[in-house]
Amino acid sequence: MRLDPLDEKIIQALTRDGRRSFAAVGAEVGLSAPAVKRRVDRLVAAGTITGFTAVVDAAALGWTTEAYVELYCSGQPRPALLAQDLERLPEVVSACTVTGNADALLRIRTAGVRHFERVLQRLTELDYVTHTKTTLVLSPLFERARSEANPAG
Amino acid sequence: MRLDPLDEKIIQALTRDGRRSFAAVGAEVGLSAPAVKRRVDRLVAAGTITGFTAVVDAAALGWTTEAYVELYCSGQPRPALLAQDLERLPEVVSACTVTGNADALLRIRTAGVRHFERVLQRLTELDYVTHTKTTLVLSPLFERARSEANPAG
């Protein structure tokens, strides 16, 4: 889908504050509230905007341990199977298949190292998993969205 | 901060749809709209809810290349310095210091491998960076928030 500069500004405004009113966004970008709403509806329908969400501090909810786990598998489990199996584990926050020796890279959040150990065990119980390699997060430095459009996009 | 079951349900509702009205959330959790608003205001003030945002499809904005980069450094650059230097590169979407041989783990989004190569070069231009190790993302499998509270939290 093609984005004009107004769409981009709207996306940036709603990325900064997903609950801003259409009127407030319109005042910022130079449109009326209905015009902003029409564009947002279009962006959501096109899948450019996937949704709106509250951003929650994981540590405040008790998820104090964060880790990246490389998954090494025998055979090549299909991505769809991996997704299905890994999504059953609520501690797996994101997962992707990757280049390199590992087959998948997982991001995991748990309530402590004890809890993390149990998750590792459940991962190795998957029949195609041969071993794992854990990288524990020490200090999260920052995290942000890329809401600017690529000029060549 | 202490969360009761109602707070937790409110957080989950707003995680699923960050633009839900307080009235709609209240209908779901069994509270009036003003009661929900007071609780959300309190959660935001306490930092449990960090903010609200639009979720954007990076690929739709032209960021088609995603990678994880391990950063190997000489000396031990302080986390604050790393954060400051890395945040200047808009392609670095998140960063953290980690256990293991690498000093930091970066998540990077670019408009293609050419663009990614330029980012790698800028990373190695940081004087304390000795080398990097790249893992390219093939298929993102899923990504989600952990909005349930840990019972022991």
Add this chain to the structure above:
DNA sequence: CCTGAAACGTCGACGGG
């Protein structure tokens, strides 16, 4: 915590560039 009323936001329909 709830209720009620005023201010505000949303979202359709309509007409102009």
Add this chain to the structure above:
DNA sequence: CCCGTCGACGTTTCAGG
């Protein structure tokens, strides 16, 4: 096509109980 204006309806946000 996309914009803006208007008006009805729903939501937010106070105050007071």
